[in-house]
Amino acid sequence: MSKLPLLRCVATLLAFTAGACSNIERADPTVAPTRAERPPIPLDVDPIMRGTVASETVVVGYQPVVVRGYGFVVGLKGTGSRTAPAEVRQYILREMLRYGVGDQSEGLGGVQPEQLLNSEDTAIVIVEGVVPAGAPKGTAFDVRVYASPGTSTTSLEGGTLWTTGLRPGVLLVGSREVRSVAEAKGPIIVNPFADDSDRAQSLVNQLSGRVLNGGKTLKSLPVKLVMATPSHSRARLIASAINSNFPREPRQRGDTAQGRTGELITVDVPPSWHARSDEFVEMLRHTSINVGPIDATASEIARAVVNNPGGAQAASMRWQALGPKSLTSIRPLYDYPEEQPRFAALQAGARLDDPLVVPPLLDMAKSGSAELRVPAIRLLERMSINPAIDLGLRPLLEDSDIDIRLAAYEALRKRGDPIVTSSMVDEKFRLDVVPSQHPMVYVSQSGKPSITVFGSDQTLKAPMSLRTWDGNLLIKVDEGEDFATIFFRPASGMEARVDKCSLKLHELIRFLGHTKTTDRPAPGAGMTYSQTIGAIYALSSEGAIPASFKVEQDRIIAAIAKAGQEAERTDRPEFIEDEDVTSDQPASAAAMVPGLTPTQGVPTGGGKPAKSDPKSGTVPR
Numbered sequence: 001m002s003k004l005p006l007l008r009c010v011a012t013l014l015a016f017t018a019g020a021c022s023n024i025e026r027a028d029p030t031v032a033p034t035r036a037e038r039p040p041i042p043l044d045v046d047p048i049m050r051g052t053v054a055s056e057t058v059v060v061g062y063q064p065v066v067v068r069g070y071g072f073v074v075g076l077k078g079t080g081s082r083t084a085p086a087e088v089r090q091y092i093l094r095e096m097l098r099y100g101v102g103d104q105s106e107g108l109g110g111v112q113p114e115q116l117l118n119s120e121d122t123a124i125v126i127v128e129g130v131v132p133a134g135a136p137k138g139t140a141f142d143v144r145v146y147a148s149p150g151t152s153t154t155s156l157e158g159g160t161l162w163t164t165g166l167r168p169g170v171l172l173v174g175s176r177e178v179r180s181v182a183e184a185k186g187p188i189i190v191n192p193f194a195d196d197s198d199r200a201q202s203l204v205n206q207l208s209g210r211v212l213n214g215g216k217t218l219k220s221l222p223v224k225l226v227m228a229t230p231s232h233s234r235a236r237l238i239a240s241a242i243n244s245n246f247p248r249e250p251r252q253r254g255d256t257a258q259g260r261t262g263e264l265i266t267v268d269v270p271p272s273w274h275a276r277s278d279e280f281v282e283m284l285r286h287t288s289i290n291v292g293p294i295d296a297t298a299s300e301i302a303r304a305v306v307n308n309p310g311g312a313q314a315a316s317m318r319w320q321a322l323g324p325k326s327l328t329s330i331r332p333l334y335d336y337p338e339e340q341p342r343f344a345a346l347q348a349g350a351r352l353d354d355p356l357v358v359p360p361l362l363d364m365a366k367s368g369s370a371e372l373r374v375p376a377i378r379l380l381e382r383m384s385i386n387p388a389i390d391l392g393l394r395p396l397l398e399d400s401d402i403d404i405r406l407a408a409y410e411a412l413r414k415r416g417d418p419i420v421t422s423s424m425v426d427e428k429f430r431l432d433v434v435p436s437q438h439p440m441v442y443v444s445q446s447g448k449p450s451i452t453v454f455g456s457d458q459t460l461k462a463p464m465s466l467r468t469w470d471g472n473l474l475i476k477v478d479e480g481e482d483f484a485t486i487f488f489r490p491a492s493g494m495e496a497r498v499d500k501c502s503l504k505l506h507e508l509i510r511f512l513g514h515t516k517t518t519d520r521p522a523p524g525a526g527m528t529y530s531q532t533i534g535a536i537y538a539l540s541s542e543g544a545i546p547a548s549f550k551v552e553q554d555r556i557i558a559a560i561a562k563a564g565q566e567a568e569r570t571d572r573p574e575f576i577e578d579e580d581v582t583s584d585q586p587a588s589a590a591a592m593v594p595g596l597t598p599t600q601g602v603p604t605g606g607g608k609p610a611k612s613d614p615k616s617g618t619v620p621r
Contacts, residue, residue, distance in 0.1 A: 040229040048304045048311040052318065053238055054285040057225040057265070061134050062281055065221060067182050068128040068171045070148065071164030072096070074116070077491045079155035079206070080123035084148060089117065091173040092124055099163060123153040126171065127164045127184050129215045134223040134277040136269050141215040142446050143184040147207040155206035158528060159188045166215065181221065186214035189449060190530040209530070212449050223267040223281060230263035239265050241289045245321060246270050246280075286317040298326035302333060305341050312344035319348035327354050334360050343372055350379035355386060362392040365404075374407045381411035390417045397436045397454075402550065406442060409434050409452065421456075425513040426520070429529045433506045439547035441505075441536055446552060449529045451509055451536070455547065458505040460484055464544045472496075473535060475544075477503065484508065488525045499523045505545055509536060 045055045072092050073080070084092070096113040116122055129143035145161055147153040165180035172178075188209040227235055242257035242265075251271045259265050273280035288297060298319055305315035319326045326348070333345035334357060346364070349357035357379075364376040377396070380389050394417070396408035413420045413432060421433045429449035433456050440454040462477040474487040484503055489496040501511040501523075512532045514524025527535065540549040 041226070043228050046311060046314060048301065048308070048314050048318070049286070051288055051290060052285065052321075053225065053242065053287045053289060056228055056234065056238065056289065058228065059223065059225060059281060059285055061221055061223040062285075064133050064278065065131045065168050065181070066128065067131055067166035067168055067215075068126065069164045069166045069180070069184075070171070070173065071125045071127040071145065071184070072116075072162045073123045073125050073145070073156060073159040073188065074121065074162060075158055075160045076121045076123060076153075076156065077158060078120050079153065079157070080120045080159075081147075081151040081153040082118045082120060083151050084117075084124045085150050087173055088124060088148065088150075092117065095165070123156065123159065124148045124151055125153075125156070125161070127161065127166065129166065129182070129184065131182055131215070131217055131221060132278045134221055134267075134269050134281045135217050136220045136274045136277060137217055139217045139274065139277065140213045141182075141217075142213060143211050143215045145188050145209045145211060153207065155190070156188050156209045157190045157206055157530065159209075161185050161188055161211055161214065181219055182215055182217045184211060184215040186211040187528075189528070210445065212445075212447060220269070223269065223284070225257075225265040225267065227263035227265070230261075232259070232262040235259040235262055235265055238289055241291065242267065242284065242287055244291070245287045245323075246273075246284075282317055283321050286314065286321045288318070288322065291322075294322050294325040295328055298322055298329035301326075302329050302345075305344055306333075306336075306338075309338060309340040312340040315341075316344040316347045319345075320351045324352050324354075327352060330354075331356060339369060339372065343375070346376070347379060350383055353384050358383070358386060358388050358392070362389075365393070365396065365408075370401075373401070373404055377404070377407040377411050381414055385415075390415060390419075393417075394419055397434060398438065402438075402440070402548075405436065405438060405440070405454065406550070409442075409454070423510075425510050426515055428513050429532070431506060431509055431513075439545075441540065441545075441547050441549050443533050443549075443551045451533065453506045453509065453547075456506065458545060458547055459503040460505070460508065460539070461544050461546070462503070464542070466538060466542055466544060468538045469534075473538075475535075475539065486511070486525060488527070490526070497525055499525070505536075505547070512536075 041058060043055065043058070049055050070088055070091055072095070093113050096116070101113050101116065117124075125145050126148050127143050127145050129141050131141055132139065135141075143161075143166075145156065147156065161184060163183055163185045166182040166184055167178050167180050169178065188211055190206055190209040225238065227238075236259045239255075239257040239259040243255050246256040248255055249270045249272060252268065254268060256270055257265055257267050267284060269277050269280050291297070301315050301318050305312055319330055330345045330348055331354070333341055334349065336342040336345065342360075343364070346357050346361055350361060361376045361380050365373055365380065368376060377393065380393065383389060390412060393408045393412055396404055397412075397419075399405050399408070409420065409432075412434075413422065419435065423431050425431050429451060432450060432452040434452060434454050435456055436454040438454060439458050442452040442454065444450040444452075460475075460477055462481060463479045464475075464477045466473070466475040472489040472491075475484055477484045482503060483500045485498070485500055487496055487498050499511075501508055509532060511523065512525045512527045512535055513529065514520070514522060515526035516522065516524050536545070537549055539545050540547060
């Protein structure tokens, strides 16, 4: 062999050996593990939840989201303010320009933003609300509006909120603000009571109001499942189980669940659940992964809840997720002596629309424990058409418990029972009249504005005289008269309206709220919803009407208070835009779990973050 080929062979061997050595040196065992090697997330799962989606995943988007923003109110009658912090004023000016204020082409008459801001008929306000967990795009919600600190606004009565962008987290302006996930607009209803818990001392709070159903989500809030232990096969299996339980619906773009990576599953709320997205998230968590014989699984859950009544709510949700085939195993518990397992079974049966739950639920509504009577009525409210339900709920309008009467009324109204007479007063509020031997006026502060009169024969007492609102409202009934004389001046300096009205309470309410127009020539005082409430409350306080007065608890404030801690997080990862979910990025998915780093696990309760409260989106009446 010549020397040249031999040298070439040696050179090749040396090059190969050097390359191999180089590769070995780069595989340094001290280097941190790759994203795919992050440790599992430890989950503390209740035995009754084993085999469910919640036992292998952490749900992101499980909590309601508090959203806030600075807004602009117009239409005030000299009660607004031209003062505001400089940075807030600049922000509002930018928002006005963004919406075309001052642009002739937008049909706004060329009104200049500075001119509007300097008017005392306008005010800068803070707007906040709570978006339900997993809410899809277009979801409506109530918003609270109050005068911004640093301004001299004296009243928001009669104002209208212009379109306001709402963002999650703390209230920020400038470069630090995140993108809007919702917006709000509409006429403001001034809070009729500063403190509903002590009505004897309560006054109209002119600086705080609400826009009922005035908020709307601009995008679907994400619902994502982060795998506790990354696995492509398990992620596909879980996605398949979810799609079997929630199959694709006609107006749905894709499958309900899609396994994006070995540790991330994205979930699209089906259209039929859009109005109950928070309930859908609960059903999602309780969905079984490996669905064998449903009756056997349902029976096993029944045995578990009998042995451990503390898991009653989880058992009920699991039965609901299993569907109607679980009813055979549930029905024996409808008359179970212990209340928790019995109610869990009745709840599942009602949600699955089993007519056999109607008699025991009516019994529970009439004579059950105090804490379960109203929930029993709520379950009957959502069931399909059944005359036995309506006939069974009607007697509860005479119950001695005011909350039972209200729950029965709301259930009968939503079921369309003709015993509740409903009509609209202009486009301002709904007026309901309910027969009852317990005279009462009930005022809503959430959803659609409404006033309900219990007792269709309620009338003003005669003689009587009421003078309030600095003399701007006078109501008088002389002895022997069958009508009331009403004097109302909408604001100081405006022309007063004087007219006569029926003494019947529901007709008086209609008169106070109605605005006389050429299309609707009937006489009316033209009051706003909150002014109408204030007038009726004043009559009740003076004893002019023989009725108690009840106001629905302010759900907005209660919900914001419950979700407040989570709302203060300004770096909520589920709002990151343009997230790449097409590649395997376990660390990014893990980072979506509050309090969890890519290389650290946090113990949780049944597949949700430790700080999560499963009832944080529900508030009492």
